[in-house]
Amino acid sequence: MVAATERDGVPTGPVAVSGPTEADWAAAVDAVRRLAPDARVLLICHVNPDGDALGSMLGFGLGLRRSGLRRVQATFPGPPEVPEPFRELPGLELLVPATEAYPDPDLVVCFDAASESRLGELVDRLDTAPVAVVLDHHASNTGFGDVLLVQPGAAATSVVAEELLRRLGVPLDAGIAECLYVALATDTGSFRFDATTPEVHRLAARLLATGIRPGDISRRIFDTRPFGAVRLHADVLARTCLEPTAAGGHGFVWTYATLDDLARHDQQPWVLEPLIDSVRCTAEADVSCVLKQIAGDAWAVSLRSKGAVDVSLVAVTLGGGGHRFAAGFTGQGTAAEVAGRIRNTLDVALINRDDRG
Ligand code: 5GP
Ligand code: MN
Numbered sequence: 001m002v003a004a005t006e007r008d009g010v011p012t013g014p015v016a017v018s019g020p021t022e023a024d025w026a027a028a029v030d031a032v033r034r035l036a037p038d039a040r041v042l043l044i045c046h047v048n049p050d051g052d053a054l055g056s057m058l059g060f061g062l063g064l065r066r067s068g069l070r071r072v073q074a075t076f077p078g079p080p081e082v083p084e085p086f087r088e089l090p091g092l093e094l095l096v097p098a099t100e101a102y103p104d105p106d107l108v109v110c111f112d113a114a115s116e117s118r119l120g121e122l123v124d125r126l127d128t129a130p131v132a133v134v135l136d137h138h139a140s141n142t143g144f145g146d147v148l149l150v151q152p153g154a155a156a157t158s159v160v161a162e163e164l165l166r167r168l169g170v171p172l173d174a175g176i177a178e179c180l181y182v183a184l185a186t187d188t189g190s191f192r193f194d195a196t197t198p199e200v201h202r203l204a205a206r207l208l209a210t211g212i213r214p215g216d217i218s219r220r221i222f223d224t225r226p227f228g229a230v231r232l233h234a235d236v237l238a239r240t241c242l243e244p245t246a247a248g249g250h251g252f253v254w255t256y257a258t259l260d261d262l263a264r265h266d267q268q269p270w271v272l273e274p275l276i277d278s279v280r281c282t283a284e285a286d287v288s289c290v291l292k293q294i295a296g297d298a299w300a301v302s303l304r305s306k307g308a309v310d311v312s313l314v315a316v317t318l319g320g321g322g323h324r325f326a327a328g329f330t331g332q333g334t335a336a337e338v339a340g341r342i343r344n345t346l347d348v349a350l351i352n353r354d355d356r357g
Helices: 022-033 051-066 116-122 157-167 174-187 198-208 214-222 227-238 259-264 275-279 311-317 335-356
Strands: 002-007 010-016 040-045 071-075 107-111 132-136 147-150 241-243 252-257 287-295 298-305 326-332
Touching: 022 147, 022 157, 040 051, 051 071, 051 107, 051 157, 051 174, 132 157, 147 157, 157 174, 157 198, 174 198, 174 214, 227 252, 227 259, 227 275, 252 275, 252 335, 275 287, 275 298, 287 335, 298 311, 298 335, 311 326, 311 335, 326 335
Parallel strands: 040 071, 040 107, 107 132, 132 147, 252 287
Antiparallel strands: 002 010, 241 252, 287 298, 298 326
């Protein structure tokens, strides 16, 4: 089936819609229902988890606990630190470091990961568990796992998680709802992007009806950072470059944040995440980018587009992935070299698009 859809603020045009079938949902429900109360369930989300990854995983985990499963672990690859804005999420007690995750769980459920590479050292659990259920909403999902609940049209992975909880007969409570709300608000840009359909608002209404407080949640998740981060943002934004003729004349705007910037202002890497939202405001550029130094010559790259360019193509070409309007990858070299590679890849992406007519 083919239908028009939109993500992150701009229409994508026709894409293949191949969300879960009734058989997929039934298989996922069966994989959970057949578990004994003491079965070991391992929930995994992607590396460097964001609000959707953590929120959909912890909300679903709380739902499983509510349904009577006693041994539910939640985890993600890499260092086990939870970014500061998420340190009051309900369900954090389910989190264990990747090193302590069940080596051979009875069920694995993955959240918001478009490919196995996003599961890092936990990828082997796809094989050691008898069943792996994958909940995701990336169009670029590679189709790993045994039961695929991949809904490319969904605004967030939490949309898929809530539907599965509903099919399992697990009622929403305030803890589950807060997690799913954080996930939904994160991936819709606080209900600003075009993925914010009537169904998204109906889901938000069901979540709010549990009594959760959206003002408090939004302030904690989006609108609170240390004073040092405010000063750090000023430094990083001051060096933003605008290249109006790049991206086929649609414009490219970019900046970078170094480990030295973080050290100088005594800040943690999570404070860099909102920077892309300031850079992408630039009226003169369709494509925006923030490079965040991870180590010497390694950069975590965030890309955004307003619609002229599919940045997921650029990210995939450079070894990453994501959505049409929001994507990322890890780049090697100096900041200027990585930006140059993006600039070149943007040109190729535009040429290919023009070739397709
Ligand atoms: P962000 O810029 O917010 O980190 O990521 C934007 C989108 O790109 C998200 O959907 C995220 O999952 C995806 N993304 C970011 N970095 C990577 C990466 O290194 N690899 C892949 N496959 N996807 C990424
Ligand atoms: Mn997501």
